[in-house]
Amino acid sequence: MFSMAQISISLADLKNQTKLSEEKILSTLPTLGVPVEESSEAGELSLEITPNRPDLLSVEGIARLLNSYCNGKRKQYAVEGTAAGELIISPSVKKIRPFIAMARADGITLDDYSIKSIMQIQEKLHDTLGRKRKKVAIGIHNADVVALPFKYSAYSPEEISFVPLDMQVQMTCSEILRSHPKGIDYAHLVKGKCPIISDKNNNVLSFPPIINGELTRVTEDTSNLLIDVTGTSKEAVEITLNILCCMLSDREAKIRGMRIGGTEYPDLSLKKMKFSKKKCEKLLGIALSDSQAKTCLEKMGFEVESPSSVLIPPYRADIMHEVDLYEDAAIAYGYGNIIPSLPNLPTIGDSTPSHPAHEILVGSGFLEASGWLLTNEEEQKRANILPAGVKIKNPLTEDFTQFRTSLTPSILRIFSESRNEKLPQKIYEIGAVSLPQEKEKLCAAIYSPDASFSKIKSVLEMLMKETGKICSLEREANPSFIKGRCAVVNIDGKHIGVIGEIHPQVLENFSLEQPVALFEIDAKM
Incomplete structure (x- = not known):
């Protein structure tokens, strides 16, 4: 869902803002989770930034990180004077x-x-x-x-x-x-x-x-x-x-x-968050003194108010939970300094059982997708999915406000984001939904000018044949699908899913210009 952002910055500007050598900069950035993709002869650095650190999308943000980590410098930001x-x-x-x-x-x-x-x-x-x-x-x-x-x-x-x-x-x-x-x-x-x-x-x-x-x-x-x-x-x-x-x-x-x-x-005040050194040590598997924990957090730009209280800078969008502080403490401590050890527990290893649909659908030219269990009401409505999912009481973002009840919106969103790529596109997902009990579903879809009920039906029939199942179809009206081109899927008289061609209004809601045909059934048939 998220991809790395690539930025280009001036090495000379970065050196000027940090007073660090080129060698020190190039060796330090990867340890802080900022890989250097390229260093050009023109003095430009090409860096990859993870989506959770938007504050690093500029040379100033990179300099701020290096100054804090290498030089122990942390700037205090404030709004000056009265409102303009x-x-x-x-x-x-x-x-x-x-x-x-x-x-x-x-x-x-x-x-x-x-x-x-x-x-x-x-x-x-x-x-x-x-x-x-x-x-x-x-x-x-x-x-x-x-x-x-x-x-x-x-x-x-x-x-x-x-x-x-x-x-x-x-x-x-x-x-x-x-x-x-x-x-x-x-x-x-x-x-x-x-x-x-x-x-x-x-x-x-x-x-x-x-x-x-x-x-x-x-x-x-x-x-x-x-x-x-x-x-x-x-x-x-x-x-x-x-x-x-x-x-x-x-x-x-x-x-x-x-x-x-x-x-x-803006509000440039520092935000307070609790910090438990004991939980941090348990999660990372290392022992930290109070001074070590303080040093690690300060190197990452935080103010340590007390051993149990940390102040978050106003530019950090990614600190949502105490665990995020533990991650930064681990980065500052150095992953290379954490000695790995095998758990003192006898086990017999084996591969995780794979759903037979994986091999069948991949062999038929489908690519596997993986969506989020959490979604939002707007995305469900765009796909005409009813009923509404179980809502989260205190969501951290408007994108994840409820549990999904269907895989169809996730599949349509992926098609929407890749609609300018070469057609046909064929994807599938095996994932959990909440009805409200958690249940695993399988959704396979085709996005193509010639996507049709008959084409996706042939994929379903092949899947049933390869897994030794016999299914029957029964016409049904469903707001997500075109009337007359939708059916429920039954096995031994039990309703296990739905198949059909997506309704034009739903296609328009996802900015899709070509037909989509799909089926969504219980993964455990």
Whole structure:
């Protein structure tokens, strides 16, 4: 589901910010989970960043990590002075793109390299934390050409016009979605009304998550920046703003707050989390003194308030549980310093039994997929899946709010993400669902211009034949499938699943332009 993000940074800039030698940098980064993919003759480092560390998607973030680990330097981030201004939110955006946070970064010195660096982290955050701008979208502007207060409202596509970035003529939102490259790429994220950020004089700053206005273009002459972050997740919006503000602060910018609905952003305060050295030792299999534990945590950028309390920096999006602190302690301790030992327990090894469908389906040209047991209500609704799954009382993210009741949405999402790849695409998954009792299901699907009921039926019949089962089909109406092209699957009179062609509305919900035929049955037939 998540892939590594690759960034390119200047080795000279990194050396300047850390005062470390090239040899030290290149040897240290892999031990911190940042593999160096390439070091070019032009002095550029190509690094791979794991999706859980969006704060490392810039040279400033990498320098911050190295300074903490190698030099013992930890910077304290803070918002300076009173709020620089206010943004007024209209109720019209509540059901469109409800969350927004803003900040100013004053007194920054920019050149061509630093502007490209800012653009790089902006796009990498869009792709990772922002889920291709759906969850989070960022706008960075010249603050000196707009007037307070700002407004965040939704308008009909023809109601507002402005000059979008890299264009010379005014365009309506509708025209941007049809003809601007960014509009074409992200039009699927805008349904109905269009969210707009404007200033006191109705100048358009941004049309999130599509494009900024040309008016607020950032150049080497810009010294005061305005950052806006909009999205569908409050937590993701806020942590994204924190990451950007900390990065700009590392470039000597003065971070100023913005008032939005009675709240001032950004919140750069440290967050407290409990820490148990005893549990850490048990999990890692090592003994740590209080001072060793403190040193390990401080090397990773944390403030240790007491042996049982740790303060989390505002840019760390990945620290959700005490176990995350144990992982960072292990990294700082050095995995190479942890001596492995075999458990003093006699066992007889054997391979895990494999479901016979694996070999059968792979032999028929299917690729195995693996989805999450957790999903969200929106994804279930997009597939017309009923009933709703068991909900999580305190979800950490809006993407995982309930247990899935079907494998079909996961399969359709995978097709959606790979819809531009070569066709036909054939995938299957054997995984758990919650009904609410946990049950293992098998789903096999074909995405192709000629995907049909008969094609997927032949796959099901082959599977039954190879496993020594006899199934029968009985016509059924199911909102996920085309009427008349759906059936329940029975074995010995027992209902074990469903087969059919996916309904056109469901295909549209997942931005799929070709037919999908699939079956989903009990894995234990």
